[in-house]
Amino acid sequence: MADYTLPLPQPTILHQPMWDAFKQHKLVVQRCRACDMMFIFAREHCPRCWATDLEWYEVSGRGRLYTYTTVRQPAHPAFNELVPYVYAIVQLDEGPRLPSNLVNVPLDHVHVDMPLRVVWDDVTPEFTLPKFEPDPDGMARRLPHQTGAARIHASGVPAHTPAPA
Amino acid sequence: MDKTLRGKGAVIGIGELRPMRRRPDRTGIGLAAEVAIEAIADAGLLKEDVDGLITELALGEPAQLAEYLGIRPRWAHGVNMFGATGAIMLPLAVMAVSTGMANNVVCVINTPAGDVLPGMGAPNTYQANYEFPYGPGVAQNSNYAMIAQRHMFEFGTTQEQLAKIAVDQRFNAQANPLAAFYGTPLTLDDVMNSRMVSDPLKLLECVMPTTGAAAMVVTSADRAHSGPHPPVYLLGAGVSIEHGIPPAHAIKMVDTPVKHSARQAFQNAQLSPRDMNMLSLYDCYTITVAVSLEDAGFCKKGEVGDFAASTDFTYKGNLPLNTHGGQLSFGQSGLAGGFSHVIESVRQMMGRAGDRQVPKLDFCFVNG
Numbered sequence: 167m168a169d170y171t172l173p174l175p176q177p178t179i180l181h182q183p184m185w186d187a188f189k190q191h192k193l194v195v196q197r198c199r200a201c202d203m204m205f206i207f208a209r210e211h212c213p214r215c216w217a218t219d220l221e222w223y224e225v226s227g228r229g230r231l232y233t234y235t236t237v238r239q240p241a242h243p244a245f246n247e248l249v250p251y252v253y254a255i256v257q258l259d260e261g262p263r264l265p266s267n268l269v270n271v272p273l274d275h276v277h278v279d280m281p282l283r284v285v286w287d288d289v290t291p292e293f294t295l296p297k298f299e300p301d302p303d304g305m306a307r308r309l310p311h312q313t314g315a316a317r318i319h320a321s322g323v324p325a326h327t328p329a330p331a
Numbered sequence: 332m333d334k335t336l337r338g339k340g341a342v343i344g345i346g347e348l349r350p351m352r353r354r355p356d357r358t359g360i361g362l363a364a365e366v367a368i369e370a371i372a373d374a375g376l377l378k379e380d381v382d383g384l385i386t387e388l389a390l391g392e393p394a395q396l397a398e399y400l401g402i403r404p405r406w407a408h409g410v411n412m413f414g415a416t417g418a419i420m421l422p423l424a425v426m427a428v429s430t431g432m433a434n435n436v437v438c439v440i441n442t443p444a445g446d447v448l449p450g451m452g453a454p455n456t457y458q459a460n461y462e463f464p465y466g467p468g469v470a471q472n473s474n475y476a477m478i479a480q481r482h483m484f485e486f487g488t489t490q491e492q493l494a495k496i497a498v499d500q501r502f503n504a505q506a507n508p509l510a511a512f513y514g515t516p517l518t519l520d521d522v523m524n525s526r527m528v529s530d531p532l533k534l535l536e537c538v539m540p541t542t543g544a545a546a547m548v549v550t551s552a553d554r555a556h557s558g559p560h561p562p563v564y565l566l567g568a569g570v571s572i573e574h575g576i577p578p579a580h581a582i583k584m585v586d587t588p589v590k591h592s593a594r595q596a597f598q599n600a601q602l603s604p605r606d607m608n609m610l611s612l613y614d615c616y617t618i619t620v621a622v623s624l625e626d627a628g629f630c631k632k633g634e635v636g637d638f639a640a641s642t643d644f645t646y647k648g649n650l651p652l653n654t655h656g657g658q659l660s661f662g663q664s665g666l667a668g669g670f671s672h673v674i675e676s677v678r679q680m681m682g683r684a685g686d687r688q689v690p691k692l693d694f695c696f697v698n699g
Binding site for chain 2: 172173174175177178180181184185207208232234235236238240241242245248251253254255263264265266267278279289293295297
């Protein structure tokens with residue numbers, strides 16, 4: 167672990183609870199207790215109703231590949247020896263989207279909309295990264311974008327959106 | 332009373348440097364001063380006539396450049412709206428000259444001189460906690476690659492259709508001696524066979540960072556005929572922000588705020604996309620042009636693939652687009668890259684585009 171050379175997160179007071187939850191292998195997003203809005207980008211205020219009564223809410227860890235790219239020229243040189251690898255935007259079943267990596271899948275098996283589930287990468291004693299792998303049970307679930315994409319706002323959806331079947 | 336900016340101000344002078352990979356013998360502020368002086372002379376004005384100044388916020392802060400040039404503006408502004416900085420300077424300047432805050436506003440954007448360094452600066456808190464641990468590509472490559480990937484998934488857009496935009500723009504650059512890639516033609520095969528940098532984006536679909544600078548002079552309608560060149564009037568403008576840079580937060584990643592800003596610009600101008608004789612669209616990547624064409628209303632959402640394949644975007648074509656080569660072939664000198672679209676539009680509207688002059692040019696659409 168000590169030789170982990172890739173960039174580590176730099177939590178502010180706003181992000182620390184998220185990284186604490188990830189360390190316990192709990193995938194969390196922020197949720198507004200006043201209006202049920204869920205979102206990824208940590209804030210002090212709900213982007214929909216501006217309430218400040220926010221909580222970290224554990225989600226299912228399941229989602230779909232919203233889009234991806236195969237990185238061959240990384241921003242950070244430490245990634246150079248890992249290319250090519252998949253950098254992805256995952257749309258969680260609960261609605262919010264987050265950047266991550268796909269693992270345990272050959273490059274030529276990756277396709278937009280494939281079902282995914284979270285796997286945990288304990289990269290250092292302090293930090294665990296949520297990554298995603300193909301979800302063999304995922305084909306039966308409805309697609310997030312078929313369950314009301316129009317209601318998605320600012321990378322989140324209201325938590326009262328019907329749960330994917 | 333018309334509360335819009337329609338016809339209330341005009342560009343009467345321009346100045347622009349050829350983008351270069353490095354300028355070890357120059358300073359950034361020296362580049363800014365050079366294009367400002369060129370634009371003021373081009374407008375037929377004297378140093379004493381300039382009483383307004385707009386610069387990019389970063390290097391050429393208004394006070395620093397005013398002091399360097401020995402001018403004393405009575406109205407000044409620093410602005411940074413990323414790639415849209417150059418485009419937004421035009422309505423900002425017209426707001427100033429149409430309200431009497433200034434008579435003649437010079438707008439300037441420059442880069443540092445020296446060497447152009449690829450890559451990114453220190454990550455902000457969003458990047459540090461959500462992006463950098465997972466290894467995004469250099470600059471904005473991954474973000475726009477993922478927009479392209481999603482567009483291909485939703486609408487069946489092909490890599491060849493996107494690559495064709497780069498080919499047409501390079502054709503245009505062959506008639507622009509200022510373009511960084513002047514003298515270097517390009518075929519569709521060249522683009523398709525260029526190195527993949529972030530699938531599906533290939534090297535020749537991405538901008539090349541350069542050093543450079545550009546400037547323009549904006550004056551009020553009642554002064555617009557004072558200079559040696561035909562004035563180019565602003566007829567309408569719109570601005571829209573929907574989300575920050577990370578496209579993960581877009582409501583739909585294949586949509587851009589251009590759909591809102593373009594609608595307002597056309598409304599103010601009392602014109603429609605069909606009235607436009609040429610386009611200058613921000614082009615950090617080919618996909619950026621593609622989604623802007625859709626959202627500005629030049630084709631329907633999802634249909635840009637076929638539209639691009641069947642439309643001649645060259646200066647000789649049925650819909651001239653980025654006739655200077657766009658940033659893809661002109662070079663991206665920092666935020667002056669997005670300014671190049673405004674400068675080229677003005678040059679064309681004044682009838683000064685030389686071999687690449689678009690005939691019968693009444694109206695031009697620019698975005699940033």
